[in-house]
Amino acid sequence: MRIITLALTFITFIAAIAFVGNVMAVPPEKTLEFAGGAMGKIIFDGKVHADKGLKCNDCHTKPFPMKGPNKEGSVKITAPHKIGEFCGACHNGEKAFSVVKDCAKCHKKAAAGY
Numbered sequence: 001m002r003i004i005t006l007a008l009t010f011i012t013f014i015a016a017i018a019f020v021g022n023v024m025a026v027p028p029e030k031t032l033e034f035a036g037g038a039m040g041k042i043i044f045d046g047k048v049h050a051d052k053g054l055k056c057n058d059c060h061t062k063p064f065p066m067k068g069p070n071k072e073g074s075v076k077i078t079a080p081h082k083i084g085e086f087c088g089a090c091h092n093g094e095k096a097f098s099v100v101k102d103c104a105k106c107h108k109k110a111a112a113g114y
Contacts, residue, residue: 037079040109062089 032044064086081099083092087106088099097105 036107039107042106043108
């Protein structure tokens with residue numbers, strides 16, 4: 001009986017570690033790029049958000065609902081950005097830098113000649 005209890009405890013522990021690893025924000029090794037229009041492409045760095053302790057459900061219930069695990073959502077972010085909407089839900093100038101005032105923190109224009 002003791003061996004069964006230890007085995008179940010071990011399996012539960014491993015499953016918990018796997019679950020926690022899967023609920024982090026965009027994985028630290030992953031960077032997403034979006035077109036971004038005239039302002040330049042948008043770089044979304046998973047490591048920056050994961051280092052702040054964000055998990056998938058912090059963004060992917062609302063403001064960025066997804067169709068399911070590991071499936072892209074269908075939200076289209078348009079300008080002008082507003083405090084309280086999409087990225088501006090957190091990037092409001094208080095919780096994180098403002099989407100209205102700090103455009104260059106996300107939008108990266110290509111260097112001249114490239």
